[in-house]
Amino acid sequence: MSWRKEQRRAERGYHHGNLKEALLQAALGLIAEKGAAGFTFADAARMAGVSAAAPYRHFRDRDELLSSIAQRGFEQFEQRLAAAWDDGRPDTVTAFERVGKAYLAFAREEPAFYNAMFESGVPVDANPALQAASERAFNIIRAAAERLAALTPPGTPRPPAMMMALHIWSMAHGVASLFSRGDAARRKLPMSPDELLEAEVLIYLRGLGFPTDRRPAGKGAEPPPVPPEAPSGSGVPPGGTPGGPWGKPK
Amino acid sequence: MSWRKEQRRAERGYHHGNLKEALLQAALGLIAEKGAAGFTFADAARMAGVSAAAPYRHFRDRDELLSSIAQRGFEQFEQRLAAAWDDGRPDTVTAFERVGKAYLAFAREEPAFYNAMFESGVPVDANPALQAASERAFNIIRAAAERLAALTPPGTPRPPAMMMALHIWSMAHGVASLFSRGDAARRKLPMSPDELLEAEVLIYLRGLGFPTDRRPAGKGAEPPPVPPEAPSGSGVPPGGTPGGPWGKPK
């Protein structure tokens, strides 16, 4: 046995005290480094200063550890999305876009969680708690979509809110997993993932009849200003950044 | 040594004859079954009836096999996308949507390839040939986007074609990887992935000012042949079919 190990043991005694948490943290670090596939149960144990068999006292097997991380990830994800949504303040469209940004930010800033959640092959539906956490996170997007759906300008086709939510989710996930993470991020793009997603969502919202004219596209005339936030009237600020979400068209 | 093995050997002699190809096929089957993560080099060897060391005569290591499969996948992917695009016939928008469908169809029908290409953790940029194949596939989408960009009705914002291509790619990939494959597909949806993507793309195109009012929601009449390629038409048509691509709003 290594000197190091003995030393660790001396420091902390026979019992670790908080092994479960330590393992989760270790795994998180390892996944961030080498991906969920490269992460090793034995490595996590080593990193926690414990024998290879010890983790089995806290997790049925390697998959359960991964699953736990995914679940915790969904919980944090939900919190961040909820904070971004902020119940639709100051206006629905702005908040909606903030959710998109939060999605990408999470994928970028918490690669280990995102990996465990969406790219580790953990079957979400196998674990009820995990599935529930996943649904709670999605429900934020869904709630936002409901609000948005209620606001689609009259005379415009109005898809079910659920569908809009799924659309947004797929856009965000598509951008995140193709361009915003790991080696995929190395695909060189003419713009940042954030800009890409923002423009995508804006075009989509325009397709639903929402005024997205706060960013005049190019030199052209302002797109016809549909009454902001249709029925009630609290709404999208008319002003905007010049250049449009996609920059000046050449 | 097993009887089976001896028998196989007797059938084919000491040399396999076409081991490289056999390994690729075996791997493809295994990945389809158990995912790229669960796929094992030794298993592929076994399935080809050779010793565990034999594959190393044809692939530097397990990753190179995976990488080869990904590359082959991108090549087939390119072919299918190209066939779907069919150089924009009969009209750009129709062909464009066909590309979207082809994307999903590939993801669904060739799970092993799709898995190796996008979900196996193979670093695309590590292998120049692989990267080139990937780019050739993307170029189909890109070419389609160029054509579409050239047609955006005047008076409408016109994002760069490259951006449009990336948008479409991210939508397709998002839908495919969230809803169209593996356990993720088990997330129960109120509609098929194909419908979901089609609606998403249509709304997006509408956001770009394209007329997307053909296609009465259900089993209705034949899509009214909108004058194909309508650069002259003004943006979003006021009428549109009731319901649009997403069925009747409730």
Add this chain to the structure above:
DNA sequence: GGCTCATGTAAAGATCGTTCACATGAGCTG
């Protein structure tokens, strides 16, 4: 026929995931 080299084999080392019998010690009970 004989040489050569690509192709396959067997054996072995390193690492993992996992299990099992056993050790330790924290906390309760009396």
Add this chain to the structure above:
DNA sequence: CAGCTCATGTGAACGATCTTTACATGAGCC
């Protein structure tokens, strides 16, 4: 405080995988 118990950690061991190394085979070519 003594003793018991049970959660928690240890070591050893099994089978599987990946990979390397030395050796075997035989197809093609002179």
